Amino acid sequence: MSRSGSSKRSAKPSKPSYILDDQIGFILRQVWQRHAVIFGREIGINVTSTQWAALSKLAETGPCSQNLLGRLTSMDVATIKGVIDRLTARGLTETCRDPDDGRRLLVSLTRLGQQMAEKAAPNAAVITKETLAPLDANERETLMALLSKLR
Amino acid sequence: MSRSGSSKRSAKPSKPSYILDDQIGFILRQVWQRHAVIFGREIGINVTSTQWAALSKLAETGPCSQNLLGRLTSMDVATIKGVIDRLTARGLTETCRDPDDGRRLLVSLTRLGQQMAEKAAPNAAVITKETLAPLDANERETLMALLSKLR
DNA sequence: TTCATTTCGTTTGTATACGAACGATGTTGC
């Protein structure tokens, strides 16, 4: 029942026509920010969501070249390098040259990294659940399906 | 018709159970990345999506304190400062102290900034449309409604 | 084999993004 929006009494308020808050890009950023807050509160092992992407993907695939890991986690080559550098500095990952291909840098989880991945996996599932908590089961499924089309 | 997923023949593949690619956080990042590509290609005035958020919100509201502008665009105080610094350095915005409140920094669009905002607004609408192009009209509406619940 | 092409990793530069600490300024309770 809100007023029609672009008119206030009989004045001419220059019809905005582009409202930032209605744009998908802006909404995506806000939803992402909310997710980041939930992530930081729940993950429990002092890693960022980006670092967690690398960790959990390594746990899924096993040792993997830095470049492939970047593609699997949708990270730029420069970004994945920084992430792996920091994870390695903290002893969660380690690297060695691929003996079969001198260009590749093989990345693997250390024992500590595996422990962390196992410890945080349940928390990560909780994060997903909490992020979607405002939606019911049907809505969650619908949202995931629609977002997947926009990847 | 893919196999049930966590079983391969009769072996025990350690049931992954946490698959990064199925998590809302990871999907959100990918959708955001795709949007960023479309944005960069279509906006037409050499600003980032963050800078565009500040510009278009200023065009909506008129002059505004840096702090409020940050809240309206969902930016941290440090982030909005950097954005306004760069926009001001390029002559798209200008700032002055609020005469009514010595703490506030009033931010406003320059004439050039207004021209840019007017020039880019149609492109920004196209960006929204292109981002949602894989969906039909019903799906678009559903997605926006669901995402809005997660803000 | 040799050269063009591709792939991989690194580095640099710019732009978010945010926590934390700080000083300056306003407001409020008393």
Place this chain on the structure above:
DNA sequence: GCAACATCGTTCGTATACAAACGAAATGAA
């Protein structure tokens, strides 16, 4: 009027994020 409190802007440090340029290594075609 003043002391506690809140707000605003700035700065620092860390962590993505990506374009662009570069060298090393592998691959393919001639």
